[in-house]
Amino acid sequence: MSLPDVLAAAPPAVERAPIYRAGLGRSVPRGFVRIGAAIAIPDVLREFNARPEDVCARAGVPSALFDHPDNTLPMTALGRLAACGEEATRRNDFGLMVAERATASNLGLVGFLIKQAPNVGAALKDLTRYLHHTDRAAVPLLEVKGGLVMVGYSVIEPNVPALDLIYDGAIGIYYNILRGLCGPEWNARDVAISRRRPAAATRYERFFGAPVAFDAEATTIVFDARWLDAPLPHADAALRSTLREQIELIETEEAGHFSEQVRRLLRTAFLTSAISIEEMACALHVTKRTLMRRLGEEGTSFRQLSAEIQFEIARQLMEHTSMSLTQIALALKYSEASAFSRAFHQWSGMSPSDWRGRRERRPKTPAA
Known part of the structure; x- marks a missing residue:
């Protein structure tokens, strides 16, 4: 989708629209995502001498969105913002640059929960089970087969612009989460991204430290299953129980x-x-x-x-x-x-x- 097409899809007068904040028992609306995972967008823009306020205005999203990580926006709006960020920085890896600064904590309540799991396998199951509490426009993928683990991310919301940048960012965040859970000795076997091969493909291999395949049917990371048993040394069972209780309360409200x-x-x-x-x-x-x-x-x-x-x-x-x-x-x-x-x-x-x-x-x- 070209940038003019992306901008044409922006609703009018978005700056004056109220910002919906999730968290504290409030769920993310369907088709929306928390801005927490992309909270670094203004910092990346400033590094390239682009004013975040101007880029947000062009994308049709309120600049105050970045005032709190629990603020939410439609995935389609995040796509417009990513496309405008790509144009402002003239970097096709804009999504990856934003993801470089993200960790599990950027996922809010879900991110804090997975860090309290007893081991990596339990953490990934929690992430897969509860990701929709921070992102209701996509689904996580998790499959264990033949001594290998495949984790991934797939957008289900229709007509999202700049999906290549969204997938870059999502799989970059997954990579950072896995490194945070497993430690610096963990390595990916390979990475696949559901996007066309970019001009600077070697940049992706440097980031992931593994072969990267483009034009894939799904956006995934594969690694050795032995890491699933790796314990998380700072996990707190009592805190995990409390966090799961809070998430399950929201689950009950969304049962319909x-x-x-x-x-x-x-x-x-x-x-x-x-x-x-x-x-x-x-x-x-x-x-x-x-x-x-x-x-x-x-x-x-x-x-x-x-x-x-x-x-x-x-x-x-x-x-x-x-x-x-x-x-x-x-x-x-x-x-x-x-x-x-x-x-x-x-x-x-x-x-x-x-x-x-x-x-x-x-x-x-x-x-x-």
Whole structure:
């Protein structure tokens, strides 16, 4: 998405709009994220002699957003801000520069919780289980297989601009969290980012200290499973119990958002292994009939949510990576590209090649 397109999506008079603050028992709204993980944006901008107030104004977000890490904004607005930051600094690695300064503490209550886990494995399970309390526009990925661990991050909110910068920042924060949990001797095996290869790709390998693959179907870090048993020396079991209690109180208040839970599980499933409606019901501890009924009460269905998630993954991969349509079809669990093309035409009214061609003909943002 070009910068003019990004800015055209900004709502008017955002500076005068109230800022919603999460934390202290208040949950992050759907499609929103806490600004804590990106709180370093003003500092990065100042390093390149760019005024944060000007960049925020151009992106259509209030500059007072950065006054408190619990303030929230829509993921689409964060994408606009990242795109404007990239233009102001003329750095394609803007997202990575912001992530360099982030730690688990930047995730707020969830970040403090994972630092109190007895070991790395428990910390990652907590992060995966509760990330939506700081970010309700994406899902975390966690898979242990063959002596390796894969952790990752996938945006589920549709039409987020500058997704390449968002993924750079997210996986950079994951890397810092893992280094913080495991210590300086920990190393990643490899890193994959769901974005086109940037001009300065070696910069990414220096940051992660591992091979980095671009044009990936998912944004992930892989490392040795032996690290899961590594104890966290400063963990406090009593504090962990208190923090989990606070998060569970918010969980109870959000129990009615059933379709959102299904969306999160579906997004994870499409990027790991396929899932049936029976398996989904089992994962949510309900019967298939209850699952169908509750989704119907929220005006949707398992089939409709599955199509929405597949459509969004397809759009992200076609716009932000150079993956072939055959590769994208396989990533979405289609046995052949023709079946994917038919489905995409039903979703969008055009073939995937036509859709991608229109996006590629748009002017690009400035390069670093």
